Amino acid sequence: AQKVTQAQTEISVVEKEDVTLDCVYETRDTTYYLFWYKQPPSGELVFLIRRNSFDEQNEISGRYSWNFQKSTSSFNFTITASQVVDSAVYFCALSEFGIQGAQKLVFGQGTRLTINP
Amino acid sequence: KAGVTQTPRYLIKTRGQQVTLSCSPISGHRSVSWYQQTPGQGLQFLFEYFSETQRNKGNFPGRFSGRQFSNSRSEMNVSTLELGDSALYLCATSPGGVRETQYFGPGTRLLVL
Numbered sequence: 001a002q003k004v005t006q007a008q009t010e011i012s013v014v015e016k017e018d019v020t021l022d023c024v025y026e027t028r029d030t031t032y033y034l035f036w037y038k039q040p041p042s043g044e045l046v047f048l049i050r051r052n053s054f055d056e057q058n059e060i061s062g063r064y065s066w067n068f069q070k071s072t073s074s075f076n077f078t079i080t081a082s083q084v085v086d087s088a089v090y091f092c093a094l095s096e097f098g099i100q101g102a103q104k105l106v107f108g109q110g111t112r113l114t115i116n117p
Numbered sequence: 118k119a120g121v122t123q124t125p126r127y128l129i130k131t132r133g134q135q136v137t138l139s140c141s142p143i144s145g146h147r148s149v150s151w152y153q154q155t156p157g158q159g160l161q162f163l164f165e166y167f168s169e170t171q172r173n174k175g176n177f178p179g180r181f182s183g184r185q186f187s188n189s190r191s192e193m194n195v196s197t198l199e200l201g202d203s204a205l206y207l208c209a210t211s212p213g214g215v216r217e218t219q220y221f222g223p224g225t226r227l228l229v230l
Contacts, residue, residue: 033216043205045221052216091160095216104150104173105209105219107160 002027002096006108013082014116021077021111023092029053033095034068034075035105040088051075082115089113119144121222123208129228135196138225140208142189146220147213148172149191151183154205154224163206166191167213195227203229 003026013019025034036048049059051068059066063080079086089112093105122141130136142149150173151163162175166185183193189210195202205226209219 031216035218037221042223043207043226044223045207045209047218047220050218093160097216103216103219104162104165104175105152105160106162109159 002029002094002106004092004094004106004108006090006092006111008111009109010112010114012114012116015084016081018078018080019082019113021079021090021092021113023075023077023108025073025075025092025094027073027094027096029097032097035093035095036066036075036077037091037093038088039091039110045091048077079113082113084115084117087113087115121208121210121220123206123222123225125225126223127226127228129230130198131230132198132200134198135194136198136227137192137194138206138208138227140191140193140210140222142191142208142210143220145212146210147189148211148217148219149185149189150209150211150219151191151193152207152209153177154207155201155203160207163193198229200229203227 005024032053034051037045039045065078067076089110091110092108097103124139148167150165154160165173169185180196185191205224207224208222211217211219
Protein backbone atom coordinates (compact mmCIF):
# COMPACT_ATOMS: atom_id res chain seq x y z
CA ALA A 1 0.00 0.00 0.00
CA GLN A 2 1.04 3.54 -0.61
CA LYS A 3 2.39 5.43 2.35
CA VAL A 4 3.79 8.89 2.99
CA THR A 5 5.75 9.77 6.10
CA GLN A 6 6.47 13.25 7.34
CA ALA A 7 8.47 12.59 10.47
CA GLN A 8 8.61 16.21 11.56
CA THR A 9 5.36 17.03 13.31
CA GLU A 10 6.25 20.61 14.15
CA ILE A 11 9.11 22.94 13.24
CA SER A 12 9.68 26.40 14.65
CA VAL A 13 12.34 28.75 13.31
CA VAL A 14 13.15 32.42 13.39
CA GLU A 15 12.41 34.52 10.34
CA LYS A 16 15.08 34.47 7.61
CA GLU A 17 16.34 31.02 8.60
CA ASP A 18 16.29 28.26 6.00
CA VAL A 19 14.10 25.28 6.78
CA THR A 20 13.72 21.83 5.19
CA LEU A 21 10.60 19.71 5.44
CA ASP A 22 11.16 16.00 4.97
CA CYS A 23 8.96 13.57 3.08
CA VAL A 24 9.54 9.85 2.59
CA TYR A 25 7.19 7.69 0.57
CA GLU A 26 6.49 4.04 -0.19
CA THR A 27 4.94 2.74 -3.38
CA ARG A 28 5.12 -0.29 -5.66
CA ASP A 29 4.11 1.75 -8.71
CA THR A 30 6.79 2.60 -11.24
CA THR A 31 4.90 5.68 -12.36
CA TYR A 32 3.65 8.00 -9.70
CA TYR A 33 3.34 11.63 -8.80
CA LEU A 34 4.36 13.47 -5.68
CA PHE A 35 2.88 16.71 -4.45
CA TRP A 36 3.35 19.36 -1.82
CA TYR A 37 0.40 21.36 -0.51
CA LYS A 38 0.28 24.23 1.97
CA GLN A 39 -2.59 24.62 4.42
CA PRO A 40 -2.85 28.07 6.03
CA PRO A 41 -5.15 28.61 9.01
CA SER A 42 -8.07 29.25 6.65
CA GLY A 43 -8.06 25.53 5.88
CA GLU A 44 -7.77 25.47 2.10
CA LEU A 45 -5.03 23.25 0.68
CA VAL A 46 -2.91 25.30 -1.69
CA PHE A 47 -1.05 23.40 -4.42
CA LEU A 48 2.68 24.09 -4.50
CA ILE A 49 4.32 21.55 -6.78
CA ARG A 50 3.89 18.25 -8.62
CA ARG A 51 6.74 15.95 -9.58
CA ASN A 52 6.51 12.75 -11.60
CA SER A 53 8.61 9.71 -10.86
CA PHE A 54 10.64 10.04 -14.05
CA ASP A 55 11.81 13.56 -13.38
CA GLU A 56 14.45 13.75 -10.67
CA GLN A 57 15.54 17.26 -11.46
CA ASN A 58 15.48 19.58 -8.50
CA GLU A 59 13.13 22.51 -8.84
CA ILE A 60 13.40 26.03 -7.54
CA SER A 61 10.61 28.58 -7.42
CA GLY A 62 11.62 31.76 -5.72
CA ARG A 63 12.42 30.94 -2.10
CA TYR A 64 11.06 27.41 -2.47
CA SER A 65 13.04 24.43 -3.70
CA TRP A 66 12.36 20.73 -3.89
CA ASN A 67 14.76 17.81 -3.86
CA PHE A 68 13.45 14.53 -5.27
CA GLN A 69 15.61 11.45 -4.76
CA LYS A 70 14.17 8.21 -6.04
CA SER A 71 17.01 6.17 -4.54
CA THR A 72 15.95 7.15 -1.02
CA SER A 73 12.23 7.60 -1.82
CA SER A 74 12.34 11.14 -0.56
CA PHE A 75 10.87 14.42 -1.77
CA ASN A 76 12.08 17.17 0.52
CA PHE A 77 10.99 20.79 0.51
CA THR A 78 13.23 23.70 1.47
CA ILE A 79 12.20 27.27 2.20
CA THR A 80 15.07 29.72 1.98
CA ALA A 81 15.03 32.94 4.03
CA SER A 82 11.74 32.02 5.66
CA GLN A 83 9.06 34.63 6.29
CA VAL A 84 6.20 34.83 8.78
CA VAL A 85 3.74 34.31 5.90
CA ASP A 86 5.25 30.85 5.36
CA SER A 87 3.70 29.71 8.65
CA ALA A 88 1.26 26.92 7.81
CA VAL A 89 0.87 23.16 7.79
CA TYR A 90 2.61 21.55 4.84
CA PHE A 91 1.51 18.23 3.38
CA CYS A 92 3.38 15.86 1.13
CA ALA A 93 1.15 13.57 -0.95
CA LEU A 94 1.50 10.62 -3.30
CA SER A 95 -0.91 9.83 -6.09
CA GLU A 96 -2.51 6.42 -6.31
CA PHE A 97 -4.21 5.51 -9.57
CA GLY A 98 -7.08 3.17 -10.17
CA ILE A 99 -9.02 2.10 -13.21
CA GLN A 100 -10.31 4.54 -15.81
CA GLY A 101 -8.01 7.30 -14.64
CA ALA A 102 -9.41 7.42 -11.13
CA GLN A 103 -6.89 8.77 -8.71
CA LYS A 104 -6.64 9.59 -5.07
CA LEU A 105 -4.01 11.32 -2.99
CA VAL A 106 -2.36 9.63 -0.04
CA PHE A 107 -1.19 12.28 2.38
CA GLY A 108 1.45 12.41 5.04
CA GLN A 109 0.48 13.61 8.50
CA GLY A 110 1.71 17.11 7.79
CA THR A 111 4.37 19.35 9.28
CA ARG A 112 3.29 22.45 11.16
CA LEU A 113 5.78 25.18 10.38
CA THR A 114 5.92 28.28 12.55
CA ILE A 115 8.09 31.20 11.53
CA ASN A 116 8.72 33.56 14.43
CA PRO A 117 9.49 37.24 13.80
CA LYS B 118 -11.02 31.56 -13.29
CA ALA B 119 -13.01 31.05 -10.11
CA GLY B 120 -11.67 28.46 -7.72
CA VAL B 121 -13.40 25.53 -6.08
CA THR B 122 -16.32 26.61 -3.93
CA GLN B 123 -17.82 24.68 -1.05
CA THR B 124 -21.00 25.37 0.85
CA PRO B 125 -21.72 25.75 3.62
CA ARG B 126 -18.42 26.74 5.18
CA TYR B 127 -19.49 25.87 8.72
CA LEU B 128 -22.11 23.53 10.04
CA ILE B 129 -23.24 22.38 13.45
CA LYS B 130 -25.37 19.26 13.73
CA THR B 131 -26.39 16.84 16.45
CA ARG B 132 -25.84 13.12 16.60
CA GLY B 133 -28.25 11.13 14.48
CA GLN B 134 -28.96 13.91 12.02
CA GLN B 135 -27.88 13.87 8.42
CA VAL B 136 -25.97 16.51 6.47
CA THR B 137 -25.37 17.41 2.83
CA LEU B 138 -22.30 19.29 1.68
CA SER B 139 -21.87 20.85 -1.74
CA CYS B 140 -18.88 21.40 -4.01
CA SER B 141 -18.73 23.41 -7.23
CA PRO B 142 -15.62 22.68 -9.31
CA ILE B 143 -13.39 24.99 -11.27
CA SER B 144 -14.92 25.64 -14.66
CA GLY B 145 -14.02 22.78 -17.01
CA HIS B 146 -13.12 20.37 -14.23
CA ARG B 147 -15.11 17.17 -14.36
CA SER B 148 -13.51 15.16 -11.57
CA VAL B 149 -14.50 15.86 -7.98
CA SER B 150 -12.90 14.16 -5.00
CA TRP B 151 -13.80 14.41 -1.33
CA TYR B 152 -11.45 14.17 1.62
CA GLN B 153 -12.02 14.15 5.36
CA GLN B 154 -9.49 15.85 7.64
CA THR B 155 -9.41 15.13 11.37
CA PRO B 156 -6.66 15.74 13.95
CA GLY B 157 -6.39 12.03 14.67
CA GLN B 158 -6.57 10.47 11.21
CA GLY B 159 -5.26 13.30 9.08
CA LEU B 160 -6.41 13.65 5.48
CA GLN B 161 -8.31 10.64 4.19
CA PHE B 162 -9.86 10.02 0.80
CA LEU B 163 -13.62 9.51 0.73
CA PHE B 164 -14.56 9.14 -2.95
CA GLU B 165 -14.12 10.53 -6.42
CA TYR B 166 -16.70 11.25 -9.09
CA PHE B 167 -16.28 11.78 -12.81
CA SER B 168 -19.09 12.25 -15.33
CA GLU B 169 -21.68 11.49 -12.66
CA THR B 170 -20.06 8.12 -11.86
CA GLN B 171 -18.15 7.14 -8.76
CA ARG B 172 -14.71 6.04 -9.97
CA ASN B 173 -12.98 5.47 -6.68
CA LYS B 174 -13.95 4.98 -3.05
CA GLY B 175 -12.08 5.09 0.23
CA ASN B 176 -12.60 3.03 3.36
CA PHE B 177 -15.55 4.77 4.92
CA PRO B 178 -18.86 3.29 6.09
CA GLY B 179 -21.94 3.39 3.92
CA ARG B 180 -23.25 6.37 5.90
CA PHE B 181 -20.99 8.44 3.67
CA SER B 182 -22.31 8.82 0.16
CA GLY B 183 -22.00 11.21 -2.70
CA ARG B 184 -23.24 12.09 -6.13
CA GLN B 185 -22.33 14.27 -9.05
CA PHE B 186 -24.62 16.23 -11.30
CA SER B 187 -24.42 16.80 -15.04
CA ASN B 188 -22.81 20.22 -14.46
CA SER B 189 -20.05 18.47 -12.45
CA ARG B 190 -21.19 19.90 -9.13
CA SER B 191 -21.02 17.32 -6.40
CA GLU B 192 -22.67 16.71 -3.09
CA MET B 193 -21.73 14.43 -0.27
CA ASN B 194 -24.13 13.19 2.34
CA VAL B 195 -23.50 11.79 5.78
CA SER B 196 -26.42 10.06 7.43
CA THR B 197 -26.88 9.22 11.10
CA LEU B 198 -24.10 11.54 12.21
CA GLU B 199 -21.68 10.44 14.92
CA LEU B 200 -19.43 12.57 17.10
CA GLY B 201 -16.44 11.21 15.20
CA ASP B 202 -17.72 12.70 11.96
CA SER B 203 -16.69 16.14 13.19
CA ALA B 204 -14.06 17.18 10.67
CA LEU B 205 -13.04 19.48 7.88
CA TYR B 206 -14.43 18.12 4.62
CA LEU B 207 -12.41 19.14 1.61
CA CYS B 208 -13.39 18.92 -2.00
CA ALA B 209 -10.76 18.74 -4.74
CA THR B 210 -11.28 19.00 -8.48
CA SER B 211 -9.30 18.30 -11.63
CA PRO B 212 -10.05 18.24 -15.35
CA GLY B 213 -10.61 14.51 -15.14
CA GLY B 214 -7.90 12.99 -17.27
CA VAL B 215 -5.14 10.76 -16.06
CA ARG B 216 -2.57 11.92 -13.53
CA GLU B 217 -3.69 15.48 -13.00
CA THR B 218 -3.24 17.91 -10.17
CA GLN B 219 -6.16 18.26 -7.79
CA TYR B 220 -7.13 21.75 -6.63
CA PHE B 221 -8.83 22.11 -3.30
CA GLY B 222 -11.69 24.22 -2.03
CA PRO B 223 -11.80 26.01 1.34
CA GLY B 224 -13.60 23.13 3.02
CA THR B 225 -16.68 22.72 5.17
CA ARG B 226 -16.11 22.52 8.93
CA LEU B 227 -18.65 20.14 10.43
CA LEU B 228 -19.16 19.95 14.17
CA VAL B 229 -21.34 17.16 15.51
CA LEU B 230 -22.65 17.65 19.06
